[in-house]
Amino acid sequence: MSEPTCDVAIIGGGPAGTAMAIALRDRAPYLSVTVLERTAYDTPRVGETLPPDVRIPLSRLGAWSSFLRDGHLASRGTASCWGHPEPRFHDTLMSPWGSAWHLDRTRFDERLSLEAIQQGARVLRQTTLLSSEHLGPDGFRLFLSQRPGRACTLRARFVVDATGWKAPFATAQGARRRVADRCFAMFGAFQVQTGETFSTHAMVESCEEGWWYSALLPGGRVVVALVGDGDSLRGLRWATPEPWMALLKQAPATLARLKPCDFTGDALTAVPVLVGELDRLHGERWLAVGDAACTYDPLSSQGISKALDSALLAAEALEQHLRGAPHALQAYASTLHERFQDHQRTRGHYYRQEQRWPGAPFWKNRWEALPHHLPPLPPPRPPHFPEVNP
């Protein structure tokens, strides 16, 4: 039997991978695109918040109407206690793009994978990339495992790494992650009591150890996270929520809004929070997209929008590259790098606004790590890809 092949293999069927598949098939329907996704879209994921302007990339992907039908929770905006103890509200009422959103993340990821299939891509669930062999100008042979217990290979002319921050494929090609900041988030789950209500505002509240985040999710679940670093969260364990609870009791605004909720008693979830970018976003016959390319601070709530935007840019660049444009992938990488630098500047601005705990390790670590003197941004310009004849 001959070996299965495709023009473009996308490893990782999260928002970046499936958006890339949709956009690529839309721009270049003559390309065969296969998405390889480790899960069956049944692994519970923490629900994230999306800003109102996520409507722009979702509309460009043709996925806005299905997004609206999927029961994500409209949010009125954010309440933040940052640099001051009392909450200040940033309402989305005046936003031209409408409300922000609290995501049912599993549903969101699966929906985009279904849109990719609709657009003509193949999506192989429960399929994990194990390793790869570079075939020079012919692309790559990918070694895969498929549940239950099957091994197979796939030949691809071009490979996209959309596996999230670990970027195993890009790092196997020699790319290295430049980590600008390294934190952790410890999540706990609450449930709104029957008959009670809960504000749809997300809340951010800074504290000596870092900052708290809380948001209502579809189904009356409330996600509560403490983001801190190795110094400030030392001693906290996911299996024993008591020390985490003790810190929550010192966050007055977050504690107050949780009054109509019960702690579910589930173990905490601890996840790394890295801010950084790969030193190379592309190489011979491959590129990286989404978190695999660069990761933003969750304080910005921009990770998913950024993943979708980078997928749209990458699809355009790859289509141009495959038609012979010599600098298309470099232009893509430069645009992402400039945006990351911009993000770093914005982070610096926000973290310096909080001055209430000057001696606390978390805040000292941020101030020392954040760039003071990044060069000013050049005036914004749309990414430019040289035009070539088909």
Ligand SMILES: Cc1cc2nc3c(=O)[nH]c(=O)nc-3n(C[C@H](O)[C@H](O)[C@H](O)COP(=O)(O)OP(=O)(O)OC[C@H]3O[C@@H](n4cnc5c(N)ncnc54)[C@H](O)[C@@H]3O)c2cc1C
């Ligand atoms: C604590 C925290 C809070 C956050 N809050 C927000 C928020 O409020 N709003 C927001 O917009 N963003 C938020 N983010 C960021 C957001 O989650 C990410 O930016 C987003 O998920 C990136 O999408 P992606 O598709 O690039 O990667 P991922 O979502 O990580 O998707 C990668 C996919 O690749 C698959 N995969 C991995 N390895 C393999 C392999 N070897 N073979 C096959 N498949 C593989 C995985 O199963 C996964 O489906 C937060 C992040 C953190 C850590």
